[in-house]
Amino acid sequence: MTGTIHLIKLSVGSDSVEQIEDWQRNRSKQRIGGQYYHLTRMWPKREAELLNGGSIYWVVKGFLQARQRVLSLEEVIGDDGIRRCAIVLDPELIRTTVAPKRPFQGWRYLKPEDAPADLGKARANDDALPPDLAGKLAEIGVL
Template sequence: MDKFINLVKLSVGSENVDSMSTWQATRRAQTDDGLPRHVTRMWPKREAEILQGGSIYWVIKGAIQCRQTILRLDEVIGADGIRRCAIVLDPTVHRTETALRRPFQGWRYLKPEDSPADLRDQNASDTDLPPELATALAEIGVR
């Protein structure tokens, strides 16, 4: 079994999973390969582990709510000449169980065993819960 690591990142400005997906679709149209990406200043030191099956788990409104598989890391040189890392993502967004997260800057590593599980198809109706309710349920350990 391959050993991999995930990332967790705030989706700043997103109101919910749908708004994040809509924003990515708009940005995706501006790229050559049609894949969404998130550009960050720091290059992950654990690149090899990330690329063995890692995902980025998105924190929206104080809780992890979804994830996307990381396909590759591309070098991007900004107009200022500084090297940055473009985290290239699979466009498929997998909704996850809600997991509370305090605000933080940048991204953090997230071990697979600490990552929230994907919602199963039979729980698809769970995605219709208002984010505030999903967060409240997570706070009391119901979700």
């Protein structure tokens, strides 16, 4: 049986999880079958594991803050003739405990045991702490 793997991706230009939601819901025309997709140049080599319950974890302002379940990987050929990978995502962004993450390029794999925990539905509507404060609290085990 195939295990599960996740991806980590910087959400460049986003100041909050709400901005990611707004972009995906209202501004982006990147859709396959009505679902938003994130376009990347590289195709994940661990495709079977990613499609076995994997998610993309979003880093916003230096902190891992939310995730979205990966629904499929689709080939997209750009106007330049280059093959790219469309990572089709579930529309629901699930907030996670906040974890600091240093900048990196592209995306990285994330083992399930290293992934931050989801926040419960009851906490999803809590007033968001500033990411730097939430990160410091997480470092000392308060969040």
